Amino acid sequence: MFAEGDPALRFLVADEVGLGKTHVAKGVIALVIEHLRRIGDERHDIVYVCSNAAIARQNLRKLVPKGIEPLENIERLTMLPLARLDAGNSGQPGVNLLAITPGTSLKFGRSTGTFTERCLAYTFLRSHWGADVMSPRARRIFWNGITAGDPDKRLRSLERQYRPLIRGSLDGFVKLLDKVDEDRRHHGRPSIRSLFDEIVDGLAWKRTFPDDLLELRKELIGEVRRVMALVGITALRPDFVVLDEFQRFKDLLQPDPGNFAAELAHHLFDHVDPETGRATRTLLLSATPYRMYTTADEVDGDHYADFLDTCRFLYQDPKPVDRLERRFAKLRSALMSVDTLADAGV
Structure with a gap:
């Protein structure tokens, strides 16, 4: 995540329900804070994105390292201008950990809000x-x-x-x-x-x-x-973003000029600190999000296409995803023919 040279910026942890993804996220948040303190960074902004406001509030307390108070009174990006973000001071870095939900912070429609x-x-x-x-x-x-x-x-x-x-x-x-x-x-x-x-x-x-x-x-x-x-979002300098159950708001992963919610989300994902040049790190959490195949009568989308979109988000480079897609095409061809996998070049 913070390796010298060409570090990975985006990560995925996917397993079945109840196997400890939140604990993994808490551990990674602690490591991020420790690393930033070690290199002398005075301000750490961490954003937790969850589809349910009540769960977000509950998990925020689970994620926060001991001794750090999350920004519990700010649940919408629109209200962030009222927050006094902790910029830190000599010897004591400031940690700003907040939770938002896409439905209230990113997707507006024609609602007049609160x-x-x-x-x-x-x-x-x-x-x-x-x-x-x-x-x-x-x-x-x-x-x-x-x-x-x-x-x-x-x-x-x-x-x-x-x-x-x-x-x-x-x-x-x-x-x-x-x-x-x-x-x-x-x-x-x-x-x-x-x-x-x-x-x-x-x-x-x-x-x-x-x-x-x-x-x-x-x-x-x-x-x-x-x-x-x-x-509100430009006031943040997100060092680390956690997307919990990300498949519930998968439309935010791909940049789309016609999707204001995706535009806002990518202000978080694509942020680069102007002083240090350090890019935001993003962690996706999900119970196993994709089934092996999509049946004709399913109404919740094409799992294969969603899987490839997730790979595009993680890699931030179309080339490895194109290679992956070609390998899957060869595998499918081999499974549907008399060729062996070796003959198909898989």
Whole structure:
């Protein structure tokens, strides 16, 4: 993993359920931290990715080495700008270990997220556009749907709490928002500010949110949440990423310009530390993920194709995977003919 010369960067541990993959991951995390400390690295960022939030919280405690506190209050990348990541100090490295789930941190769709996410979105936009833009009518965009207590008061209270915490992230947020606007203009769509103004104008004299504005609201908040996730992920310097039961989110393994979740995930997988040039190491964990063959009536995909995709991710080089595919083709040909394996060149 940290060998001189040309170290491997991606690894797979696959066995049956209950044979100790989590213990293996804990041991590897401890070795990674030990190695980074030995070479004088002052900050270690470790990300655990799991498909289930409850299991992620449970396993996070199992994975963390003794004496290290994980970032348990941050479960979504969108909220990471609020975290004070430990940069370490002389003689005492900082360890940032957090768990995320693809469904809440990487895959957004048209969801408006949680109330706290929308409060953070409000904080960023208010800091960028100015307080005068956020009229009581405009604030409805962020608290609509919340019925308990006084949601507008809660929104303003959280904004005051979040405001000093995002100062270091605001410039990055603005730059990324500008990129989103540039892409939207390229596709003939209104800017985020224009979308916001359209919603605010449409809410005039309305006691309830009209259905057409609800769709625009989803679009607006969805775009801002994506920017917040990018702000959060760029704040990380992942040294080690663990993907638990990776076959549940196999669509994240291959880069895809049309898949924002995969784009975010590859910010983790493909990260290279700008100061040291050290690339992220990634560990895939899974119960044996592939069966030997796929029947015609299966609806959960082609196991052989998924296996090759996993190999492409691990190798990061098409050549060995092409060789493997050719060898399998020869093996299949031999098994279906009278040739021996030697005759088939396997």
